[in-house]
Amino acid sequence: MIERREVEVPYPQYLCPVDGKELPLAEARMSVTCAEHQPRCDALAFTVREARPADRRAIEQICDRAWGETEIDVFGRTFDVLVCDNLLAVAGDDLLGLISCTVHGGELTVVMYSVYPHYQGRGIGSALLDAAAEMAASRSLTSMKAAVSNDDLPLLYFYQRHEFSIAEIATGLLSDKLGYAGVGFAGIPIRDEIRLRRPVCP
Numbered sequence: 369m370i371e372r373r374e375v376e377v378p379y380p381q382y383l384c385p386v387d388g389k390e391l392p393l394a395e396a397r398m399s400v401t402c403a404e405h406q407p408r409c410d411a412l413a414f415t416v417r418e419a420r421p422a423d424r425r426a427i428e429q430i431c432d433r434a435w436g437e438t439e440i441d442v443f444g445r446t447f448d449v450l451v452c453d454n455l456l457a458v459a460g461d462d463l464l465g466l467i468s469c470t471v472h473g474g475e476l477t478v479v480m481y482s483v484y485p486h487y488q489g490r491g492i493g494s495a496l497l498d499a500a501a502e503m504a505a506s507r508s509l510t511s512m513k514a515a516v517s518n519d520d521l522p523l524l525y526f527y528q529r530h531e532f533s534i535a536e537i538a539t540g541l542l543s544d545k546l547g548y549a550g551v552g553f554a555g556i557p558i559r560d561e562i563r564l565r566r567p568v569c570p
């Protein structure tokens with residue numbers, strides 16, 4: 369049996385919709401509502417654009433908060449966000465969210481995807497994903513792929529609501545690499561990498 373151990377998550381990834389408290393990953397819980405009673409956030413004006421050299425520090429910061437570093441292991445490889453194609457959601461000079469992509473195996477591959485917790489639930493994640501799909505189409509790529517750890521139910525939900533479907537599960541990949549199962553979202557043991565794919569319309 370694989371041992372379970374707390375993993376050091378750099379910063380909270382989610383806020384409680386009831387009191388706005390920052391949630392350590394393992395303390396998050398899910399609830400199901402009808403669409404009408406989903407927590408609503410105030411609208412926010414933002415734009416999505418390609419990253420520029422001057423954005424490097426802000427990209428390092430969001431990676432640090434979400435992941436602890438800019439090097440991300442997915443699909444059996446290590447990718448450095450700083451040399452990927454980065455699309456940013458910004459409001460003025462503020463970075464709100466990032467989707468970092470590269471071409472791997474002939475598909476646009478999401479390497480890193482994060483919206484700062486205080487800006488989630490306002491359509492920023494959807495706009496970033498749409499922009500990434502447009503980037504794929506502009507390069508004549510016909511599909512996109514992304515990966516989530518088995519515990520990351522919000523991201524798994526989100527991807528499936530955005531046309532991705534599960535293509536493959538690398539069972540035990542994450543716990544085997546660490547030698548133990550880290551404690552993830554809602555205390556779920558982190559074991560597997562779930563790989564998803566969606567078509568891209570030209």
Ligand SMILES: CC(C)(COP(=O)(O)OP(=O)(O)OC[C@H]1O[C@@H](n2cnc3c(N)ncnc32)[C@H](O)[C@@H]1OP(=O)(O)O)[C@@H](O)C(=O)NCCC(=O)NCCS
Binds near residue numbers: 381480484489523
């Ligand atoms: C998944 C994520 C990118 C979505 O970004 P977002 O800006 O909140 O997305 P949107 O506002 O466009 O869409 C919100 C949808 O996602 C769901 N959702 C997922 N997490 C949510 C959150 N924390 N707050 C609000 N909605 C959330 C909502 O229920 C909503 O679904 P609906 O369309 O069925 O109503 C964002 O929650 C996030 O960054 N999560 C952390 C991801 C992560 O772990 N990254 C590190 C590893 S790559």
